[in-house]
Amino acid sequence: MVYREKPWLKLYDPSVGENVSVEYESLFGLLDRSATKFKEKPALTFYGRSWSFIETRFIAEAFAAALHEEGFTKGDRLAIMLPNSPHYIFSLFGGFRLGGINVQVNPMYVEREIEHVLVDSSTEFMIVLDALYPRVKQVQPKTSLKKVIVVSLGGEKFDLEGEDEYFEDFIKGKTVVPSVSIDRNEDVAMLQYTSGTTGVSKGVMLTHNNLLSNVIQVCDFVYRPCEKLIPDDFKIISVLPMFHVFGLSCNALAGIREGANQLVLPRFEPKELMELVKREKPFQMSAVPTMYFALNGQPGLEDYGFGDVHYFSSGGAPLPIEQAKSFEEKTGARLLDGYGQSELSPSPIFNPPFLNPKPGSVGIPIPGTEVRIVNVTDNGLEDVPVGESGEMIVRGPQVMKGYWGRPEATEETIIDGWLLTGDIAKMDEDGYFYILDRKKDMIIASGYNVYPTEVEDVLYHHKAVEEVIVIGVPDEYRGETVKAFIKVKPGARLTPEEVVLFAKENLAPYKVPKQVEILDELPKSSVGKLLRRVLRDQEIQKIGV
Template identity: 75%
Template sequence: MTYHQKPWLRHYHPLVSEHVNVPYKSLFDLLEKAAAEYKEKPALTFYRRSWNFIQTKAIAEAFAAALSHSGFTKGDRLAIMLPNSPHYIFSLFGGFRLGGINVQVNPMYVEREIKHVLNDSGSEYIVVLDSLYQRIKQVQPGTNLKKVVVVSLGGERMALGDGDQYFEDFIATGSRMPDVAIDIKEDIAMLQYTGGTTGVGKGVMLTHNNLLSNVVQVCDFVYRAYGDQRPADLKMISVLPMFHVFGLSCNALAGIREGANQLVLPRFDPGEVIEVVKREKPFQMSAVPTMYFALNNHPHLAESGFGNVNYLSSGGAPLPVEQINAFESKTGSRILDGYGQSELSPSPIFNPPFLAPKPGSVGIPVPGTEVRVVEITEDGLADVPVGEAGELAVKGPQVMKGYWNRPKDTEAAIRDGWLLTGDIVKMDEDGYFYILDRKKDMIIASGYNVYPREVEDVLYQIEGVDEAIVVGVPDEYRGETVKAFLKLKAGAELAAEDIILYAKQNLAPYKVPKQVELLEDLPKSSVGKLLRRVLRDEEIQKAPKVGV
């Protein structure tokens, strides 16, 4: 068995093709076709207000016309710094309409991070939430920003600086728009900045074809298999941040493509999500693992109605099997894990709903995707034997164009069309993939390779452990030693000795944490991803310097 034989294809549903076909001229064409097909069906519901597909397209066009009137042209960068809201969708597709490059700006960024993204991207236009407006004004003098559009989701309007406008006033200034020719394979649609956990955040260049291809790949994998069972009033909970590539693709774009009513939530609150599930009976929800952790700890999860949600997916970080089992035992509904990253628009591999998932696996490759497990040699990329660990390499239409203004980083990441993901994986004989760990997160203790994910999975099996991060810390004797940081569930009482004893019973000696630290909270990104590198960097800083 080899990777080139694509053993995963034999698991495909009869209605799912091996190939991917993109029937759109651009990302705005995606909205245009949806508006023509779904017309007055609700596209976005934000608390008590809904916008149908025709209205959504009309507001996006009005925003584009105003942008054009203000001097915005093809290739200009439009920064969007908004939580999940209808205005995010309006701004996103308005930028697409003019052939602009939308720049994702995390609303949780502080001034230093905002300034880096704006300057690195060269953004001259920004759409920002009113409560974040002062942050933008603080950094504006040190950037190229010349137009600030402010979104208010309620409450009194504040006074704005000269030239700045509220969204509703801004869209009233446009008239006609130019026709813009889009080359979907070459023209950049998005700059998605990496989290910066491996250094300074880099702008991932995603073309119209990258994003459209992955939306088609994912939607075909998820929705085609349901056939006539798919409800006419398809609803999805859109709580994943749209400024993150997971939420952008699986909600913001997929919702438009599938004619879904996106139940838009600006932030994750487990009680609110449970109420929405009870009231709206959605078809689908995508979330990151820490969202499922929070739902697992909610006292009313069992009677929430999650058992009637057809498709629940997880991504962004590894989802421990114990957490999956806990959720499924309380709700009767399956969580299907997947794998992705910004450079892949974001999804090459996940568990489709028409297959029973294998415990611990992130699934099989989506249509139109080639996948290998490799090691880097002097002669290039060499496949490792099936079943053995190596680096995941992906080729397909969802592979990014490269890193913005970073040709050397692009050259290092993409070899002959294969994206080197930096993740250590293995594939079994059935074509299912298992993520072992980040290549850079691997711990080398006394010459042995230790994958933090494996140790974390064992620690999650301990009753009372809520969240776990395992890192390698400097050790004069071993090179690195294993340290575990744990957050306990409310009311749980565990000593470090108890945790180490359990680990000794379930792991080879060199994998057992030699140090355990209990914390009230573990560091997370804005989308709820546990940040291993933050804790590891802190440990490196604390370690004594050799020779000093």
């Protein structure tokens, strides 16, 4: 019952309440109210050009009017395949305005992946970057897609096919937007496709209330306690891909709600980011761990003013303690870890700036959120004692509506309102949570449970290691054995034998990698998340299992 007592509440800042209330009728209402409140303040800045909150609302409404004229109605799907850019925001809120369902499409997808998302969602309308247009046209005949709007961020325009149009031509002179009634709790606003790490990629249905609740939960948790410190020219860096739910929430939506000027970067380039921090002096930035790894490797990082940023947040993948410590020591900045997944819009747990985080912890539950550590049994969900490991489950307004077109998968994932995260975790006596690993990634070697993240964290302490992935590979004697893949820091030298020796000094024998492979690069997702599954699949193919 200790989880139901919510021990973390005693850690809350006095300005943070236990619950969350949503004051917006829809996601477009979020932009509408911010435009009324912040007016001519810059909402978006992209390579020297800025758009105010009023301009952003005007263009989003023009885009909605143009979609309406094309026959787009409530519940229709709009696929967005854009890098971070003002046009992403315009189209996102344009779709929300009509009660449409925005479908996130990763710009790095190849034709097969684009086709899967479009077919699975039965999407008829799409907005895409000009460089990606040929990929979309290649798969269009196999889909329901009937209208493609193209965004050019510079360079020479080319002729489009059929009735496809460039964004500026599409919205020109369009002003008529119908009144649309939106049920905040029931109407789906977004289909966020999972990465497919456990099979076919599924569309996570996020309602207006899911996304609104979570952005309010997180913003109130991190911004209200430091409200007096926020400058008038409040700036945040939007470098996390907005097509990823982490970037969508903490940048695209949070920036609009808080009246921040989003300094938008279409891609992560360490030197460009460092120069931006030095020049613009932002208040906050969010990134994934591998971005911080890359920054740690940049010469002169300590000279760019990172210590003047109020805080940095990390999510999307485990943040190794040693890498976080290195970043903080070099910059004097605060780097705060959190936890989330697409099915949770995405955040239930975070390290707020008003607390001194515990090393290795992803933080405490945010307002309106219940978290338990359980064993999933035939008799139901049974709580495990404090400090012991089990599957983490979450209940709150940010829990998804379900998987698009997959009721069975939804029933397996949501039980009595609790979302089964698939992550192995533990809670300490103060209410801090620690992610040990993915349930499906856990290695069972000679009957012992080995958590890859724990082994990775140890190996990150070696001064020559830049990145590491640990997986379990089939072994006739042990069932599974531990294998480590390592990328060595530039200029450093490291042998597999040295890795094993280092691991033996810091790990129990059954956790020590029996195999080590040094690679030039480790596989990453489009948002920089290290991908265990790619290396695991390669190993299985090698041995023919």
